Amino acid sequence: MLTPQHSRLFDIPFYQFAQLKKYQPEAIPQIKADYKAAWQDWQSLIRQVAADLGAPFAPPHIERWCNGWQVRAHFFAYFKYEAYHDAAAILSVLLNRRRLTVSLDWHCYKADISPIALPQYNRWLDELDTERYAAYELWHGAESEYADYPTVADTPAKLENDEDFFCIGRHIERDDLGKTDTAAWIAQTIRELQPLYEACFR
Secondary structure, three states: OOOHHHHHOOOOOOOEHHHHHHHOHHHHHHHHHHHHHHHHHHHHHHHHHHHHHOOOEOOOEEOOOEOOOEEOOOEEEEEOEHHHOOOOEEEEEEEOOOEEEEEEEEOHHHHHHOOOOHHHHHHHHHHOOOOOOOOOEEEEOOOOOOOOOOEHHHOOOOOOOOOOOEEEEEEEEHHHOOOOOHHHHHHHHHHHHHHHHHHOOO
16 A cells, blocks of 8 residues: 655655765665665555456556666556557556556557557547546646646536647545555546546547
């Protein structure tokens, strides 16, 4: 289970090792140890969710805690159906210094190899049941992951241009982590978003 401490991990002044070596070299061993321990918890959590979800999902992608030249500003994982493993439509799970987020998202880094393009991803907007998802939050893909988002009930889902897309999801704020079964909550949210995810492929 995630706790507020897992989210506080990201409250550090620098993420790049070059900056850390310059300004906080003495902190590097502890930062690495803290990240490794927290990421092990994260990996275990995501695998627990995967076991709960089962088919038709493929094994989840779990991003590493560092990429060689910096530690991450968040932990990130995503789920896809096995049948759509090359598609850029994803059900993402993200933990940053503010909150835990589960959302339907467009993975821009995979757009070039995706069998569906952005207009197909955006088809889920046509099937959005605003009553069923009224309490979910809706945001443009270009918005900051730390921003406040309006609920589906409070905002019209209007695309601004051909490159625009929306994400839809819900969150647990940092101070509320540890008050609920995180793995069950993530799995439940993904299941609730599945009809919208499937709409991207119709």
